[in-house]
């Protein structure tokens with residue numbers, strides 16, 4: 615069997631047009647573009663690259679994506695930067711690029727983002743709203759996985775979905791979104807015994823672990839749908855958590871890296887910025 619590819623790029627491009635005209639309409643009415651402030655308290659290369667990806671897309675679609683650099687970051691300095699942005703009516707969305715230094719309290723910093731500007735759904739309140747089924751911004755990567763599955767007509771109701779990874783950024787919110795759509799969800803992590811027995815039982819496997827080519831064909835049921843959230847730098851190339859070539863021999867659908875979840879993530883994030891600008895709420 616040779617799997618079909620879950621392509622994120624065409625779906626992202628299709629959404630980009632609506633985003634571009636929405637942002638242009640907002641600017642025409644108000645005199646300024648929707649604005650996302652990204653707090654940068656890191657010199658981590660991958661984090662800076664993620665920021666530049668957002669900024670480049672922002673330039674294309676008419677959303678202003680600006681960096682707010684915090685030198686010698688401490689919890690106090692990051693929280694102060696977030697509070698200043700929260701009080702600035704010209705800023706519609708705020709997010710904090712990670713990783714921050716280990717001694718910075720990321721949770722406290724994210725919780726300083728008001729829900730109406732929390733476009734990446736990172737605060738305790740936004741996550742609580744997601745987990746309790748109330749409207750709110752949803753972490754963009756988790757939402758991107760759902761958009762990728764929906765965009766290819768993958769049926770989730772009654773499906774057994776296994777999510778590998780339980781971070782608050784990806785794994786846990788994704789599990790909630792799948793559950794809300796009627797999937798039966800298993801959450802796996804580093805302490806899971808016999809991981810392959812779980813993933814092999816799944817109709818849909820989503821992998822967000824952060825280990826290059828972690829999931830191989832022996833851990834996948836023939837005909838399954840496999841979504842690769844991982845982004846790992848191997849030399850100069852970006853590879854996913856799934857061994858794409860060999861898993862493609864077994865699965866029915868596999869998402870590539872790059873070109874799968876990633877392009878949708880950035881578009882969905884900027885859609886949230888436009889929504890925050892337009893309505894002042896999620």
Ligand code: NAP
Pocket residue numbers: 755778779780781782783784785802803804805806809822823824825843844845846875876879
């Ligand atoms: P993370 O916070 O490091 O979480 C990794 C998760 O994987 C943890 O829950 C960990 O379990 C689990 N894990 C680690 N080793 C494992 C093993 N051997 N078996 C089973 N589970 C294991 O990472 P993250 O922020 O969720 O990101 C995950 C990946 O997604 C990374 O590659 C990241 O770059 C990528 N990512 C992509 C996008 C995008 O837009 N495409 C956005 C965000 C992140 P424990 O909880 O037990 O430690």
